Amino acid sequence: MKTRLLTTNTLLLLAMVSFFSNAAVAGENGQPAAPADIVEELIEPYDGDDTPGGVVMVMRNGEVIYTRAFGMANLSHSIPFGEHTPTNIGSTSKQFTAFAIALLEEQGKLSVDDDIRTHIPELPELEDTVRLRHLLSHTSGYREYLNSFAMAARQLNDKIRREEIIPMVQRQPELQNLPGERYNYNNTGYALLSMVVERVTGESFPVWMNENVFEPLGMEQTVVLEHPGQVIVGRAQGYAVDADENTVVAMNDIYASMGAGGIYSTVADLEKWIRNFHEPIVGTPEIMEKMQTPFRLNSDESTGYGYGLIIGRLKGLKMVEHGGADVVHRSAFLIFPDIKGAVVTQSNNSSFAGQVASKVAEAFFSDVMDVDDEDKKSATDDFVYDPELFDELTGRYELDDAPGFVMEFTREGDTLYTQATGQGRVEIYADSDSTFYLTIVDARFTFHRNEDGEVDAMTLHQNGNHRATRLTEPAWEPSEEDLQQYLGRYLSDELEVFYTVAQNKDGELVLQNRRLEDIPLKAETRDEYSGGFPIRTIQFLRNEEGVVTGFEASSGRSSGILFEKLGQ
Secondary structure, X not given: OOEOOOOOOOOOOOOOOOOOOHHHHEOHHHOEOOHHHHHHHHHHHHOOOOOEOEEEEEEEOOEEEEEEEEOEEEOOOOEEOOOOOOEEOHHHHHHHHHXXXXXXXXXXXXXXXXXXXXXXXXXXXXXXXXXXXXXXOOOOOOOOHHHHHHHOOOOOOOOOOHHHHHHHHHOOOOOOOOOOOOOOOOHHHHHHHHHHHHHHHOOOHHHHHHHHHHHHHOOOOOEEOOOOOOOOOOOOOEEEEEOOOOEEEEEOOOOOOEOOEOEEEOHXXXXXXXXHHHOOOOOOHHHXXXXXXXXXXXXXXXXXXXXXXXXXXXXXEEEEEEEEEOOOOEEEEEEEHHHOEEEEEEXXXXXXXXXXXXXXXXXXXXXXXXXXXXXXXXXXXXXXXXXXXXXXXXXXXXXXXXXXXXXXXXEEOOEEEXXXXXXXXXXXXXXXXXXXXXXXXXXXXXXXXXXXXXXXXXXXXXXXXXXXXXXXXXXOOOOHHHHHHHOEEEEEOOOOEEEEEEEOOOOOEEEEOOOEOOEEOEEEEOOEEEEEOOEEEEEEEEXXXXXXXXXXXXXXXOOOEEEEEOOO
């Protein structure tokens, strides 16, 4: 039976969720609601004895000022979520892997300027040297292993072995970019860094982390997940939730997530970790400062990414943060160094809204944030937007740092939508005439006008700021003769997988694999098509005679993978 692949950490992680209202920020008589009341409104969809839940923790001046657990940790056994419920924090784990590298550098056992092959010599010797700092900063040029395995028709809940990661890198013929040239969020780098820790110390990554980080900090319920079947006492079971269909399904964790994700922790333990940022028990103030300092590209442009942490601002207040998502667990980790503040959210509910953590932070820290007139208005009244104004913004926008990844904005009546390459259409909401947001993930959009007042660009705010240029040319319309040239079977030696380009019953071009549902292909320009998960864009290749010989497939973090046409 063909199945639809599960994915996580895509540019837009589109989990299904019930909409939560921005009106939660208004209290009685038009006065701003108390922070605790705002939290209650935000978590209401997840707070029940038949609903996967989570927990919220808030710190200020180095002390916990609010904690609220809600919903259930395990539906089968009617176990409620609590402050001490271990939960998979997904990519929030990356800061711990980076911290391990920083500790070992402090001890003189390695340098972030080391060639990765100094520690893992079986990696391929390519034209350019990949250093540990490139892995830490997501600028290595290696393909992202989860995206690559997905393109090979492997599901996230397939048993992907950690031992498969190095062979995958070995089959990569060349780097996707010069090391240090381009930021490309990448789990491969952090998986390899966990292996570096093992090669340098002679201990397994879970044991070393426990002995050198978790135990010294008193993080007694924090463990590195070695495999999804591992027993973690009291842990939250993860659930896929389809609010529209009113269904809840228990799900396993990702295999081979070590280093890039997979740590189970509690908000009580993460409180101790946050305190270490301010008054280090493990490590030094210099290491903690390094953790919060962004790397710079070869061009000297800041990446906005430090040691497993994103450095930015929320309403003018400095924020150091990282989100996380396993198959269904959701995590957000926000630190506000200037006030020794923090917000941590954890959930075992796949539909948990990504904006909850930032909304909680705004509720508790508004007195030290920059609140403009629009924010003040929204604190007492719902912002009213005329949907017809959106017509000036509708159209297609291509991300500058991810060519081929296009976001299309449309309107149907009073409802506004966006649809990214290879993803479903989702509703968006306005909070000003030029800014819009999703409720299902913490993602926002800002539209920009040029000197002539025309909207010519857009910025996606999610894990950094990603500028997109508005496309003005119409999509290419291939003829039937064009379509016939593409039909056939294609093989990727690198991924060891076949795909077939065929036509469906309506004559439309589709990409087929026996393990997947058909992927519709939409023409963008001549020989260039957008697809769907797990292959988002295809660029067909021709020889000097104009004959189609193959295509290059990309999926955001894994790009330019060659598929050769068979039977030439």
